[in-house]
Amino acid sequence: MTFLVGVQPSLFYVAIGNRDSDSYLALCARGTVIVIGKAFTLALCKFLSTYLSIKCREICNLTIHRLYFKRQAFYKMSLLGDHLDNPDQRMTQDIEKTTRILSVDLMIPFLTAPFIIGYYTYLTYDSSGWVGPVAIYSYFVIQTVVNKFILTPIVGLVNDQEKMEGDFRHRHMEVRNNVEAVAFYRSGVLENVMANQKLKLLIAVQRKLTEWRLALNFITNFFDYFGGMLSYFIIGVPIFITDAYNGATGTELNAIVSRNAFYYMYLIYSFSSVLKLAGDFGELAGVTHRVMELYEELTRLHSDCLETDRPPSTVPSSVVVIASDEDDKNSSAVRTIEEIHGKQLSLERDEQEEEEAQYLLGAKTKDDEEWPDDGVAITVDSATLSPPTDNSHIIIQLLSLQIIQGQTLLITGDSGCGKSSLLRMFAGLWNCSSGKMDCHWRRRSQNLLFLAQKPYFPSGGVTLRQQLVYPIKALPVEKEIPRLTKVLEIVKMEHLIERCGGFDNNIEWDWMKTLSPGELQRLSLARVFYTNPRIAFLDEATSAIGFELEMHIYRKLQEEKITYVSTGHRYSLKQFHDMELRVNGHGGEWTLHDIDSASIASRTASFLGTDTVLSM
Numbered sequence: 149m150t151f152l153v154g155v156q157p158s159l160f161y162v163a164i165g166n167r168d169s170d171s172y173l174a175l176c177a178r179g180t181v182i183v184i185g186k187a188f189t190l191a192l193c194k195f196l197s198t199y200l201s202i203k204c205r206e207i208c209n210l211t212i213h214r215l216y217f218k219r220q221a222f223y224k225m226s227l228l229g230d231h232l233d234n235p236d237q238r239m240t241q242d243i244e245k246t247t248r249i250l251s252v253d254l255m256i257p258f259l260t261a262p263f264i265i266g267y268y269t270y271l272t273y274d275s276s277g278w279v280g281p282v283a284i285y286s287y288f289v290i291q292t293v294v295n296k297f298i299l300t301p302i303v304g305l306v307n308d309q310e311k312m313e314g315d316f317r318h319r320h321m322e323v324r325n326n327v328e329a330v331a332f333y334r335s336g337v338l339e340n341v342m343a344n345q346k347l348k349l350l351i352a353v354q355r356k357l358t359e360w361r362l363a364l365n366f367i368t369n370f371f372d373y374f375g376g377m378l379s380y381f382i383i384g385v386p387i388f389i390t391d392a393y394n395g396a397t398g399t400e401l402n403a404i405v406s407r408n409a410f411y412y413m414y415l416i417y418s419f420s421s422v423l424k425l426a427g428d429f430g431e432l433a434g435v436t437h438r439v440m441e442l443y444e445e446l447t448r449l450h451s452d453c454l455e456t457d458r459p460p461s462t463v464p465s466s467v468v469v470i471a472s473d474e475d476d477k478n479s480s481a482v483r484t485i486e487e488i489h490g491k492q493l494s495l496e497r498d499e500q501e502e503e504e505a506q507y508l509l510g511a512k513t514k515d516d517e518e519w520p521d522d523g524v525a526i527t528v529d530s531a532t533l534s535p536p537t538d539n540s541h542i543i544i545q546l547l548s549l550q551i552i553q554g555q556t557l558l559i560t561g562d563s564g565c566g567k568s569s570l571l572r573m574f575a576g577l578w579n580c581s582s583g584k585m586d587c588h589w590r591r592r593s594q595n596l597l598f599l600a601q602k603p604y605f606p607s608g609g610v611t612l613r614q615q616l617v618y619p620i621k622a623l624p625v626e627k628e629i630p631r632l633t634k635v636l637e638i639v640k641m642e643h644l645i646e647r648c649g650g651f652d653n654n655i656e657w658d659w660m661k662t663l664s665p666g667e668l669q670r671l672s673l674a675r676v677f678y679t680n681p682r683i684a685f686l687d688e689a690t691s692a693i694g695f696e697l698e699m700h701i702y703r704k705l706q707e708e709k710i711t712y713v714s715t716g717h718r719y720s721l722k723q724f725h726d727m728e729l730r731v732n733g734h735g736g737e738w739t740l741h742d743i744d745s746a747s748i749a750s751r752t753a754s755f756l757g758t759d760t761v762l763s764m
């Protein structure tokens with residue numbers, strides 16, 4: 149199409165020069181059709197390449213999501229992957245940029261360039277002999293060498309700029325997530341200074357990049373415009389030096405000059421376009437590097453997997469269990485991943501994937517029998533625990549104990565002694581540095597449910613039902629309503645039903661910011677009553693709740709026959725536990741002993757009504 153559009157003026161020169169009105173009208177009609185064709189082709193190319201970039205983005209994002217959400221990789225990455233900045237930015241922006249530059253900006257020019265350059269080289273040779281192609285090719289080589297020198301620093305700077313952008317945005321996210329605390333501290337000025345520091349770093353890199361781009365743009369524009377002149381230098385060769393068109397009339401010469409100029413200019417333009425892609429390549433290299441770093445880090449984390457209670461097959465990141473009543477279990481168990489979540493995209497489809505999905509749906513898997521069940525959930529044998537990033541800090545030394553269904557355990561100790569860290573070890577998030585910890589049950593929420601110290605409620609159109617059944621996925625099942633209402637009544641949060649406009653109303657407000665800390669803790673505990681796990685691990689789960697409500701909740705846990713392992717500071721908690729593990733926090737010392745619940749209950753009774761908090 150470009151060729152037809154390009155030679156059209158030379159045909160006009162002939163028709164107009166010969167005063168041939170019939171040819172002139174025919175050329176007008178032909179020109180219109182060609183332009184329509186060209187416009188349509190260009191629009192179609194853009195459409196297809198954009199479509200391709202969307203598809204590529206989907207594939208890359210789904211692949212990285214799978215690795216990121218699989219087996220707590222996101223946790224390990226935030227804990228151990230300090231050298232990898234802003235994984236969220238890499239997933240949300242860098243992948244989009246990579247696929248857009250690759251598919252929209254680079255692919256079509258790159259695919260078509262060899263054909264265009266080959267064809268126009270032939271046309272140039274045909275009309276000017278070897279002088280034309282040699283001149284244009286030499287011109288291209290010089291341009292490439294100059295570009296190369298400028299492009300190398302640009303790649304590094306693009307990489308830096310992306311990192312600074314991420315840090316800058318992260319600073320603002322942090323303020324947004326903690327608006328209330330910042331307002332209470334009245335620390336707006338300090339936050340301003342810290343945000344400005346990040347901004348300054350970003351602006352400095354952007355300035356440098358802009359300066360290098362000035363040089364790049366100057367060189368590119370210079371070669372662009374000089375290319376226009378070069379085509380006329382070449383046209384002069386057959387006319388003035390080789391006398392090839394001596395016999396041509398003025399009109400014919402006009403047509404020849406117009407046609408040949410188009411050939412040479414288009415060849416030069418094709419080379420310039422390929423070189424202009426160099427800028428895009430620089431940017432592509434910068435962002436692709438960031439995406440690949442993330443991919444490699446995630447692959448490394450999985451090759452070095454800490455989790456041992458699950459077969460090493462990949463658990464599809466988006467597989468979650470549908471809330472179902474007992475009698476629904478069998479029907480939900482036969483659902484495939486596709487039925488539940490729509491088509492899943494998986495590059496390395498795993499044989500065990502379906503099996504894992506069934507396991508998460510509550511169906512028995514064939515190796516379920518391999519898991520012994522004598523009521524012992526966890527055995528810790530001479531385990532020494534340190535934070536993963538600091539082996540010299542010993543939290544607990546040579547700990548030996550068993551977590552058994554039916555036997556409640558209270559972990560006590562001063563703040564920072566390592567109570568939450570022990571739960572991290574039980575949950576398989578941290579490994580013991582020596583000794584052994586075996587989890588005899590599959591770590592799923594129906595067996596072992598962990599409530600973190602800081603409650604978590606996802607936001608963005610999540611319904612009350614979904615919050616209650618988290619971490620499983622809820623479908624609107626009418627008959628579950630009495631059960632959900634009962635669960636809310638236990639934690640005295642039934643007023644939420646009205647506030648949320650029912651169980652299935654999409655809530656737009658931020659749960660974490662709107663509900664009080666006590667309400668958030670009560671709603672977390674509602675999840676325990678809903679899930680009804682065999683053992684619940686409660687990390688200071690009642691610290692923001694009044695004394696009486698705490699007693700009520702622990703009594704309900706006992707009524708529901710849910711075994712629990714709690715951490716906490718309140719003396720009153722002791723009466724609800726059989727054993728106490730006291731962590732001393734000095735070089736990892738600890739003591740484990742039975743609790744005489746009866747005497748503690750009578751002592752606690754004397755405090756009742758005063759809501760006194762006593763340190764243990």
Ligand SMILES: Nc1ncnc2c1ncn2[C@@H]1O[C@H](COP(=O)(O)OP(=O)(O)OP(=O)(O)O)[C@@H](O)[C@H]1O
Pocket residue numbers: 227535536537538543561562563564565566567568569570601
């Ligand atoms: N990711 C981490 N990297 C390094 N050290 C950590 C990490 N997380 C916790 N620690 C350290 O491990 C120790 C134990 O922390 P942990 O959160 O278990 O205390 P805790 O007993 O639960 O405290 P609190 O009662 O205040 O909740 C602390 O000294 C803490 O600073």
